[in-house]
Structure formats: C-alpha cells, structure tokens
Amino acid sequence: MHPFDLKTVMLAKHAQHVVLIHFPIALFIIGVLFDFLAQWKKQRLLAAAAYYNLFVAAIATIPVVVTGILAWQWELEGQKLKGILLMHLVMGCLSSVLICVVWFIHMRTRRKQEEILPGYRLPIETVAVVIVALTGHLGGFLSGVNGPG
Amino acid sequence: MRRSVFIAGLVAALVLGIGVFGTRQKTSVASAQEKMSTMEVKIDNFSFGPVTLTVPVGTTVTWTNRDDIPHTVVSTDDSKTFKSKVLDTDEKFSFTFSKAGTYPYFCSIHPKMTGKVIVQ
Numbered sequence: 001m002h003p004f005d006l007k008t009v010m011l012a013k014h015a016q017h018v019v020l021i022h023f024p025i026a027l028f029i030i031g032v033l034f035d036f037l038a039q040w041k042k043q044r045l046l047a048a049a050a051y052y053n054l055f056v057a058a059i060a061t062i063p064v065v066v067t068g069i070l071a072w073q074w075e076l077e078g079q080k081l082k083g084i085l086l087m088h089l090v091m092g093c094l095s096s097v098l099i100c101v102v103w104f105i106h107m108r109t110r111r112k113q114e115e116i117l118p119g120y121r122l123p124i125e126t127v128a129v130v131i132v133a134l135t136g137h138l139g140g141f142l143s144g145v146n147g148p149g
Numbered sequence: 150m151r152r153s154v155f156i157a158g159l160v161a162a163l164v165l166g167i168g169v170f171g172t173r174q175k176t177s178v179a180s181a182q183e184k185m186s187t188m189e190v191k192i193d194n195f196s197f198g199p200v201t202l203t204v205p206v207g208t209t210v211t212w213t214n215r216d217d218i219p220h221t222v223v224s225t226d227d228s229k230t231f232k233s234k235v236l237d238t239d240e241k242f243s244f245t246f247s248k249a250g251t252y253p254y255f256c257s258i259h260p261k262m263t264g265k266v267i268v269q
Contacts, residue, residue, distance in 0.1 A: 075257040076221070076235060083237050085219055142218060144195050144259055 017067035018143055024064055025136050027057035028099050032125045035106075039122070047117070051106050058103035061096040068092055084142055091135040098128035189213060190264065192220050192236070192256075197264035204246060206268055211243040212236070220256045225263075 031053030038046035072078060072089070081089055105121045186208050191198045193215040204210065212222045214236040222233040222242050230252060233242035246252065246268040256262040 079234055081235070083219060085235060142258065144218070 017064065017071050018139075020060070020064050020067055021136070021139060024057045024060040024096075024099060025132055027053045027060060028102075028132060029129055031057055032102070032129050035117075035125060036122070039117075051110065054099070054103040054106055058100045061099050065093070065096050084138055088135065088138040088142060091131060091138060095128070095132045095135045098124070098131060102128055187211065191215050192222075192262075195259060195262055197254075197256075197262060200263070201265045201267065203267040203269060206249055207245065207247060208268070209243050209245040210266055211241050213241045214238055219258060220262065221258055222254055223257045224252055224254045226252070 031050050034046050034050035034053060037043070038050055068089070072081070076085075102121065102125050105118060105124070109117050188202060188204050188208055188210050190202060190210060190212045192212055195216065195218070197212070202210065212233065214220050215238070217238060219235045219237050221235055222231065222244075224230040224232065231244040231254070235258070236242055246266060249268050252266040252268065254264050254266070
C-alpha cells in the first residue's frame with residue numbers, strides 16, 4: 001500500500017475521517033484562542049483572525065461528520081453502537097453543533113455590525129473546547145493513537 | 150454350585166470392567182475431539198494472537214476481545230465468509246470452518262490489524 005497512491009487514499013473507506021478530523025479541531029481551538037486574546041488585548045485584528053478560523057472550522061465539521069457516519073454505515077454496517085463508539089458518536093455530533101453555534105454567534109455580531117461580541121460566548125467556547133478535546137481523545141483511543149497500538 | 154457362582158461373578162466383573170473401560174475410552178475420545186474442534190484467538194493490544202492459526206476442517210474458532218478497545222473480526226474475501234459485530238471487552242465471536250482453505254481476516258475499525266486461519 002503506497003501512502004501517496006490516490007486510489008488508496010480515495011477508496012480507504014474510513015481513513016478520511018481520521019485525517020479530516022484534525023482540521024476542525026485545530027482551527028476551532030486556535031480560533032477560540034484568538035478570540036480570548038482579542039478580548040484581552042482589545043485588538044480587532046485578533047478578533048478577525050478568530051472569526052475566520054471559526055468559520056473554516058465550522059465548514060470543516062461537515063465532511064468530518066459525513067465521513068464519520070459513512071464509516072459507521074460502511075465498515076460497521078450501521079449496527080447499533082455502544083460503549084466508546086457510541087460516546088464518540090454522540091460527543092462528535094455535540095462538538096460539531098457547538099463549533100457551529102460559536103461561529104454563528106460571531107457571524108451574527110459581524111452581520112449586525114456590532115462592535116462588541118456577547119460575553120456569554122466565552123463560557124460556551126470554553127465548554128466547546130473541552131467537549132472537542134474529549135471527543136478527540138476518544139477518537140484517538142479508538143484509533144489506537146492514544147493507546148498502546 | 151460354588152463354582153458356578155464364582156464364574157458368574159467373574160463374568161459380571163468382566164462385563165462391568167469392559168463397560169467402564171469402554172465409557173472412559175469414549176469420554177477421552179470425545180474430549181480429544183472437543184479439544185480439536187475448538188480453537189481460540191485472543192485479541193489484545195491491537196493484534197490477533199496467534200496471527201496465523203492452522204486448524205482441521207470442522208473446527209470452530211472463537212475470537213475473544215481482551216483489549217480495552219472495541220474490535221471486529223471480518224474476513225477479507227469478497228463474499229465476507231464471516232463478519233462479527235463490534236466486540237467490546239471480553240465479548241466473543243465464533244465461526245465454524247467447514248471448508249478447507251485460507252481465510253484472511255482483519256478488524257474493520259483498525260484495518261492494520263490482520264490475521265489468517267488456514268483450514269486443512
């Protein structure tokens with residue numbers, strides 16, 4: 001199996017999910033970090049960087065959710081999940097919703113051309129980062145990255 | 150009279166002895182067959198053990214997940230000769246091999262985990 005063979009990459013039924021998942025995780029965490037820095041330093045440039053990171057993170061959740069569900073349907077034939085797999089599915093969906101909610105809060109403020117972002121977004125962002133990190137940890141555990149394999 | 154009682158007793162003891170011996174032999178043959186017809190593959194630390202298992206036709210192979218992570222056992226041939234559900238820790242999956250051949254398999258959650266059953 002050649003790692004740069006296009007056919008191998010495209011036809012690896014669930015490998016895409018394991019690869020694509022890193023994009024929303026990284027973008028969202030960096031986006032939240034920029035947002036906290038923007039709040040602290042009162043810098044528009046950091047707020048803009050936060051917005052664009054959160055925007056791309058929200059878009060990146062779509063292929064991740066799709067490939068995750070396809071992996072479940074193809075590789076496990078959609079069988080009833082339990083244990084870590086079920087927890088990963090539920091927390092993955094919750095993470096995606098939270099990422100989109102955080103981006104939506106930022107987007108709405110920009111559309112209304114308001115200067116100040118609502119303060120309630122910060123606890124939501126904090127909870128979202130924790131949920132995303134836990135989901136990623138479970139995914140790493142399932143794939144063997146965080147385990148002995 | 151005494152003699153005939155003695156002979157009858159001897160015959161009875163002989164018959165009883167043959168009976169017990171025969172039963173024991175049957176039991177030992179049965180347990181040997183049982184031993185031969187069931188083999189176990191352990192799933193642990195993201196690997197199947199033994200990786201290659203050679204068994205006679207008619208053997209039932211049981212995979213037991215001793216790992217903390219869920220795994221599956223899926224044959225790689227097109228007709229998917231055997232395919233387990235997701236096995237959580239300590240769950241088992243069994244399949245009886247009725248035809249000779251080589252049966253490669255893998256874990257569909259962790260495709261790098263592979264194994265093989267050779268049925269002779």
